[in-house]
Amino acid sequence: MGRSLGAARLASLLLALCLLSACGISIDADQVRVCRSTLPALNPGAVITVERVREGPAPRSLRVDYVAQHPDRPALERYAICQFAAEGLAANKADLVGLGTEEGPMSGASLYLLKRYYLDTPEGAAGDPGSRADADVADIPLSVAYWLQQILVSLPRTAIYALLAVSFALVFGLSGRINLAFGELAAIGSAATVAGTSILLGYGVSSPVLGLAAGLAAALFAGAIHNAVGGYFTIGRITAESPQPSLIATVGMSLFLMEYLRLVQSPVTVWLPPIWSEAWPLARAGEFIVNLTPITVITAGIGVLAASSLLWLVQATGFGRAWRASADDARAAALMGVNGPRLLLQTLGVAGAMAGLSGMLIVAQYGGLGFAGGFQYGLKALIAAIIGGIGSIPGAMLGGFAVGLFETLWSAYLPIEMRDMALYVALVVFLIFRPGGLLGFKDPTPRPV
Template sequence: MRALLPILLALLLTGCGERFDTDQTRLCRQAIPALNAPDARITIDRATTGPRANALRILYHVETGGGPARQRMIDCLFAGEGAGLQRGALLGVAVDGRPMNDASFYLLRRFYLENREEPPADPGSARIDGLPQLPAGLAYALQQGLSALPSAAVYALLASAYALIYGLTGRIILCFGEFAALGALAAVIGVALLVSAAISTPVSGLLVAFVVAMLVAAFHGFAMGRFVLRHLERASGQQMLIATIGLAIALSEYLRLAQGPDLRWLPPVFNEPWALARSGSFIVTATPVGLALAAGGLSAALGLVLLIRHSAFGRAWRAVSDDAGTAALFGVNARAVHDRALILACAACGAAGVIVTAIYGGMGFAGGFTLGLKALVAAILGGIGSVAGACLGGLSIALFEVLWSSAMPLEQRDIAVYSLLAVVLILRPGGFFGEGALAPRQV
């Protein structure tokens, strides 16, 4: 079965080959201005499938000077939906039915479409004439805040998972990042199965991705609790740490064998940028999928906080966290509380993996380590024994990362995050939202 799974997944993903995502459509539109006069006025009519299954055809009108509008078309040939980094790559262009020669296509792609200093204009982008004008500093801050929202949702969910377990046992489970990677792969497989059944839409695909990822992560979490953690109930924290590190390595290898060394990607959906405001030529944008997933992830994290504070399970969780022996005398089943908390924590990790996959396209089998480590930093900063504090710690890490990236070297960002952890542990060991000093109890 492990040998057949990558083959089955690849075959299912080939069903997406005739679809063109928004990135491909935008890339094809961006090639249009280079094929017309500099002062031409271009109006996009519609996009459709070209003469081949993997060819995208865009029909448009062009006006030059005071002459009448003339209809033209461009065909963009893309590679199929593979598993590597070149999936969906632009392979060729035809203008008004005439294929562009190799030399011209190379110049178009290399020096125009791939120009990072001056990205080509998109003639199909939304109009920006009526956007509200903002001061330059405010517009830049708004853009950075919008960019931080998906990361904040991911860190908040993963940090909540750490807090749910640490609040009960005083132990750190170091494999929650791998559970996020497991959820990411499960989401890709779920969407591929939906596409193969010919009932896929972007909304249904996202819903199925979340359901499958959370169920798979929760099932594996239950198995981890039953066969690993339950045997370590009376073990020291160091033994638990070593066991979960080994489990993280085993999960990473399990994912590598299941999906292969290549990434498995989801085609981007709902990622056409929305222009929200401007400051001169600087446009503040956000994507619908980014806003929706960030809102969903933050709402789920808030739901966990409210669950702990206002539900019967939350009262049982707080009772076991405070004194498991006394809680047992009042009829609280500590083992059942542990199992439910672990299932909730792993389901939250699976949801975080879906957000990463939907926003960035994919998540490798080894991508969960760094993600889980940063989420652990967030949980410690916020107060790891508190679910609410861990969520706020996730928001703080996301804000710190985006502020650092906007003003400081990007390659030093991770060093800065871990240095922030060291400073906080020295000055306030209980975290930002915990006690100023470590309490005698580890909650």
């Protein structure tokens, strides 16, 4: 009962965060870009300065107020009202179906010619004048602005690595076994997110909040059930003293899930349209604007909330007490009434749910994940878990943060083609000088892997 209440509380908190984060986000960045791109065609030869973008008078419409400066006449204050076919998660949400100005609506034939011979060309895409860059934000040095932008960009990646690293820590801390299929479980969560959202779209519901909630529920369930079943056979049923047979079995599980996704999802990756991608200016250094998108806040917030809820689950619930007792001494815990096989299944389910949630965050932030795309995520999350301290949940979170930040800063300042090599070298250094990780076992040599 307590575990069910905890799971319900976690789901409610995640949904509440989505709703709160989405409040007031009603302007779609893709639609804004399309509407702005029409302005040079409406004002040939003029320099366009976008003053304001707001909701239009009709549903699924935007109004762009702008100034058109011609070289031989005074500046004109004008506006354009763009009407779109859909909104939210619909694939055709950026399809322009109506355009009006202060002179009246554009005819259907003119709109067709505008779309066919301007908006759908590279020149039309490059003609977007953008929004005004004179945001009322603090001026900071360029080096600080660039560094801050990189930190903000790393937030979703950090959350994804942290959740996957926690999955490794949960299973290893209890059983002393490593499950190498968590990257593929993230891909399962991504596919489930797309499927859950697509079901809502099939019923005509294109709300991003509802789509994200449906994807969240589908990802948690898919990750939990796949890992519980797969882990039961690859970890629970293989009772050899050496962890190597179980490790090899999880490699087989990883390959099975990858091929399973290829057959069920097809090799073609299904992408969801971007949502809540409008840039919020935070600071500036001359023309360089430090931006943050709403979806970045949401994905990072969900990751922090899920990690905090997991810490609460381990520290303050019956499941957590049983997990800690069994991780410390499985035989003594069994003598005290802890059902080891049932606890392992519960742990596998929770770990799989965290991996599925990371897949949902990948879809929300980046749009999709291919059937083989989870391998790199899983490998780097394993590195994060080892660096943080394999078997330590707080250490896994810290390791995920460290790996995500390392990748982002290396890509920003050093040759990106050497990034992964540097990360693997860092792993070797940790295994030599700190084999227990940052917050892991204090013994010179940790549990055998």
